[in-house]
Amino acid sequence: MNYEELPRSALIKLLQDQDEERVQAGKDGIVxxxxxxxxxxxxxxxxxxxxxxxxxxxxxxxxxxxxxxxxxxxxxxxxxxxxxxxxxxxxxxxxxxxxxxxxxxxxxxxxxxxxxxxxxxxxxxxxxxxxxxxxxxxxxxxxxxxxxxxxxxxxxxxxxxxxxxxxxxxxxxxxxxxxxxxxxxxxxxxxxxxxxxxxxxxxxxxxxxxxxxxxxxxxxxxxRSEQDNRRYANFDNDLNGLWREGNLTAKSYSAKDDYGIQSPFTGEVHYPAGHGAWRHPKKNILNWLCEWGAKFEERDIGDGRSKALMVKSQETGRVDSAVKAAAESILNSGNPWPFVWFGRDGSGRPRVKTYLEKIKRGKVPVTYWSDQDLSSEEIYDDLGAMxxxxxxxxxxxxxxxxxxxxxxxxxxxxxxxxxxxxxxxxxxxxxxxxxxxxxxxxxxxxxxxxxxxxxxxxxxxxxxxxxxxxxxxxxxxxxxxxxxxxxxxxxxxxxxxxxxxxxxxxxxxxxxxEKVDANAVNALAREEMMDLLLVSYWDRNDRAKSYLRRLPAGEHKHLFAVNSRNEGFFLVWSSPDEPSQLTRSVFKEIVKEGRTNGLVERYHIYAALAPYTGNDIEFYQIPDKVLEHIGFNARADAFNNDGGMDAN
Missing domain, CATH: 3.40.50.150 (Vaccinia Virus protein VP39)
Structure with missing residues (x-):
């Protein structure tokens, strides 16, 4: 760009844009x-x-x-x-x-x-x-x-x-x-x-x-496909249907949810994996643990964390035979296990059930796409690099x-x-x-x-x-x-x-x-004008879905399209050299065409002038409304003038 040849107004605009870039760089780090x-x-x-x-x-x-x-x-x-x-x-x-x-x-x-x-x-x-x-x-x-x-x-x-x-x-x-x-x-x-x-x-x-x-x-x-569902089963005849192992540990840390959980099978105290915390409310986990036939309580076991959920009257690392027998009886009963469980033989860490019924509507993208399907608890909210x-x-x-x-x-x-x-x-x-x-x-x-x-x-x-x-x-x-x-x-x-x-x-x-401007629109033949209107038209209430269905050319004098509400669109335009006016007599022709085609009595009419108006008429002036619909703004367009880049 030759800055010496730019007019003063263009130089000022260039400096303003550069200032805007510097401000943006301050916000976003780099430009x-x-x-x-x-x-x-x-x-x-x-x-x-x-x-x-x-x-x-x-x-x-x-x-x-x-x-x-x-x-x-x-x-x-x-x-x-x-x-x-x-x-x-x-x-x-x-x-x-x-x-x-x-x-x-x-x-x-x-x-x-x-x-x-x-x-x-x-x-x-x-x-x-x-x-x-x-x-x-x-x-x-x-x-x-x-x-x-x-x-x-x-x-x-x-x-x-x-x-x-x-x-x-x-x-x-x-x-x-x-x-x-x-x-x-x-x-x-x-x-x-x-x-x-x-x-x-x-x-x-x-x-x-x-x-x-x-x-x-x-x-x-x-x-989801059948392949995605292959790891779901129902070992315990759960009434909620197929399920698979889910992670009880959340990825985010919370001190109040960082505590030990004692197994009613082995007496071992388990903690959240890594630097995480348990993902479900403590009172809910307490209720699920009690479903294994033993009474659990909150107790400080001196581990520097929140109070643990321990089997009542049992020490760390051991449970008596009665507690273990009750849990094993539920495990082998053929009846549904509690939501929090300790593996198919009771010797594992606490985990939860992930029900297929709750996620079968779709699978969530994970950080690595392979044949493996991770449970919903293991999905990361931010996809990051995938x-x-x-x-x-x-x-x-x-x-x-x-x-x-x-x-x-x-x-x-x-x-x-x-x-x-x-x-x-x-x-x-x-x-x-x-x-x-x-x-x-x-x-x-x-x-x-x-x-x-x-x-x-x-x-x-x-x-x-x-x-x-x-x-x-x-x-x-x-x-x-x-x-x-x-x-x-x-x-x-x-x-x-x-x-x-x-x-x-x-x-x-x-x-x-050719660029769009008033002269270009006014020079269009009827078929060309209809093409422009069909593509450029939009409804202020819903641009994306306001497309028009074109009717076969030559079958009507004015009617050229209908919208999704069965309203007619009419063009009073024969050629650039012919008058384009919505008069009372023209509107009578339009009404007749609309009724003959069974259209709703609301009339969208394009014309250069509209001496006649009515409550059921939506008038679009040519070329102004057409230019507006196609986003043309003469005052904002530097290239609309003969001065090109130097125009103001």
Whole structure:
């Protein structure tokens, strides 16, 4: 950036942004600095929404199925800005961005000239000494925009490998803040040693998981399988059903709950494991112990801890034969044992029962995902660093094989995230009717995983996929690969063999080079105007679910869509050169169309002018209301004026 050429107002703004960064650094510890850095909010603020077109031929499903999901062909930062109705509405951003792998990659380096440049940018060679800075420069504004798209309790899960792990982690700490880090997932991408490093074979990759506000994030449980339940049994015919051993020790320490418990079988006094404390209230544990046929009491045994729970009139290290016989009689009676028990032969430490009935709705993720299923008492609240082996998350080879089976060989992708990995992440951090956004959609694994989970778990999640890449021939992956894979998954017509079809559909959009402004909206033909209204419309009460179902073109003069409440949406617009006015006579035509189609008598009407008004009319003025719905703010957009970067 040439500071000497900047006007005074731009220099003041730059200094204000730098002060804001310094304040942020004081709050969060660090701000990552690199060559060519610009504040991400400064960049995003300058991006304008772009015009787009709805591609009916590339879309899949009937009119109701289409509106649930979207695939966009276009530069992802501009596309996210254009998707204004979804800002603050996304439950999960799940994405696999281009890694700085040492091979050539593209990035957009034109923020200081024109941030609305739609091109992908120049190639960055693998021997470029600034490649890490350029990669960060590419990622920073996109991560900021992904954060903007999330709900307050939303989550981002972003894939990365070892080459940029540390830099991305620092950038994520800065943008999302360290206290909102949920997990670092370490997943096994390969089960066999690979000769890719002369020292240590690279067999793992990572997923960094952050919440927008961790205090509002909900981590769901995973679906349980019969394999998960295999360690549950019912040795004592407990009326509560299958159970397994649970830990009586809590991970947090409390002095009042740090005391000894005497076994009625051996007389030994047991203490909480490690530096923990008993997890249940003392009075409850006392009652459970008494169910073993002996009387227990609180007693100071001189161990420097709280009063122990001891068998009445018995000394440390011994119990008389009557106490032991009573406990063994209950153990061998065939009747349910007390909740606190001492092992199947009575010789162990005190532990509790964990009932399958209470946790069967799902399993909780633990710090290490393997074949083992830890009891609910052993789960850590904070996931921290988590490792998933390939049996839990799939391998990169599985992802490539899945893609080849669906679209056939020759797709050119050598690394593809497996469905199993993405499915687990979606299960954990996207509610059953939530929205998943993938700004680097690639081969479409995210969308496929959403549809597959919807079918197998009877859920209603939705996806938004954005892809801007193209192959050597110049064909855009969004259409030739991303949409093609999702289409084949829905139809069940895989290249390898026929599969069960998946329910669902999607609308396909092409982002255009033209920016959205009043002139662009007013120049639209009727079909183009309807496309814009269908995508940009949102209800102030519920943006995320206020999508419209388009009616077949050409069947009505004004009616073009209906919402979920069976209310009609009408467009008084023939062409840019024709008058667009809601008059009394036009409203009569609208009422007739609504009644003919059995619609609720509330009319949503788009027009340039409205000389006629009524109580049942919701009027949307063209272009003002359309621009508002797409997030366009002329006064806040520096690039709306001829002065470009120098405009105030």
């Amino acid at each position: 990552l600095n690199y060559a060519g850095r610009a504040a991400p909010w400064q960049i995003v603020r300058q991006i304008k929404p772009r015009m787009f077109e709805f591609n009916k031929r590339a879309s899949v499903g009937n009119t109701e199925e289409e509106v649930a999901n979207e695939i966009w062909d276009g530069e992802n930062l501009s596309t996210m800005v254009t998707l204004y109705k979804f800002r603050g509405q996304v439950d999960l951003v799940l994405t696999d961005p281009p890694y700085n792998t040492g091979e050539d990659f593209r990035y957009n380096d034109k923020w200081d000239k024109d941030p609305n440049d739609p091109d992908m940018g120049d190639l960055v060679a693998k021997d470029d000494g600034s490649r890490h800075s350029k990669w960060l420069r590419f990622m920073t504004p996109r991560l900021w925009m992904m954060r903007e798209m999330l709900k307050p309790g939303g989550v981002i899960a972003i894939c990365i490998d070892h080459r940029e792990l540390y830099r991305l982690g620092m950038l994520m700490d800065e943008i999302f803040h360290e206290e909102n880090r949920i997990a670092i997932l370490n997943w096994q991408k390969s089960a066999a040693a690979r000769p890719d490093n002369k020292h240590v074979s690279t067999s793992t990759e990572y997923v960094l998981v952050y919440g927008k506000d961790i205090t509002r994030v909900k981590t769901m449980s995973l679906e 490792s998933w082996d390939y049996k839990e998350s799939g391998r990169s080879a599985d992802g490539v094989s899945e893609l080849t089976s669906i679209v056939g060989p020759g797709h050119g992708f050598t690394t593809v995230k497996p469905m199993k990995l993405f499915s687990k992440i979606i299960e954990l951090w996207c509610k059953r009717d939530g929205i998943v956004l993938d700004p680097f959609a690639g081969s479409g694994t995210t969308g496929h995983a959403v549809l597959n989970l919807n079918q197998t778990t009877n859920a209603e999640r939705r996806f938004i996929l954005i892809e801007q890449g193209n192959d050597e021939k110049g064909d855009h992956y969004a259409k030739t690969l991303t949409a093609d894979r999702i289409k084949k998954a829905i139809s069940g017509k895989w290249k390898s063999s026929a599969r069960d079809p998946l329910n669902g559909g999607f609308r396909f959009f092409n982002l255009k080079r």
